Amino acid sequence: MFHDPFGDFMFSFGPIFIGIIFIIVIGTFLFALTNGLKEWRRNEQSPQLSVPAIVKTKRTNVSRHTHHHDSHHSHSTSTTYYATFEFESGDRLELKLTGAEYGQLAEGDYGILTFQGTRYLGFKRSV
Structure with a gap:
């Protein structure tokens, strides 16, 4: 029976890599949303x-x-x-x-x- 160490690596690393990308995308979205809300709040609190x-x-x-x-x-x-x-x-x-x-x-x-x-x-x- 042939053992493929590269295949084992891809099966173990693939889900981790996809998870990291997912966290980065969600983190970027939350960061942009937070900054937008902070600016909106600052503007609301500023005098006209x-x-x-x-x-x-x-x-x-x-x-x-x-x-x-x-x-x-x-x-x-x-x-x-x-x-x-x-x-x-x-x-x-x-x-x-x-x-x-x-x-x-x-x-x-x-x-x-x-x-x-x-x-x-x-x-x-x-x-």
């Missing part, structure tokens, strides 16, 4: 402020995603929009915006920025 500000810069971050389903591959992209606002004190704050909000701002716009923690609530341009 409306202060004069200038739109200093705008930027986008485009992410490409590959999806595998059976033998088909599809690609999609998502865009995250950001604007940096500068206050009269010289301090700056970068906030995430929706595409519609981003499209209504231009660098150099001056107005009243309303925000709560890291949450953008609006910008009313002064004329």
Whole structure:
């Protein structure tokens, strides 16, 4: 009878390896969820402020995603929009915006920025 030490190793190590990958995936998900909840809570506890500000810069971050389903591959992209606002004190704050909000701002716009923690609530341009 032939004894395959490699086969024995794979049968004993395979379930352990799959378990480790499962723990890493679940751990990453829980870490992201916890961080998101912490930020949401911080924002909820922060005061809502409306202060004069200038739109200093705008930027986008485009992410490409590959999806595998059976033998088909599809690609999609998502865009995250950001604007940096500068206050009269010289301090700056970068906030995430929706595409519609981003499209209504231009660098150099001056107005009243309303925000709560890291949450953008609006910008009313002064004329």
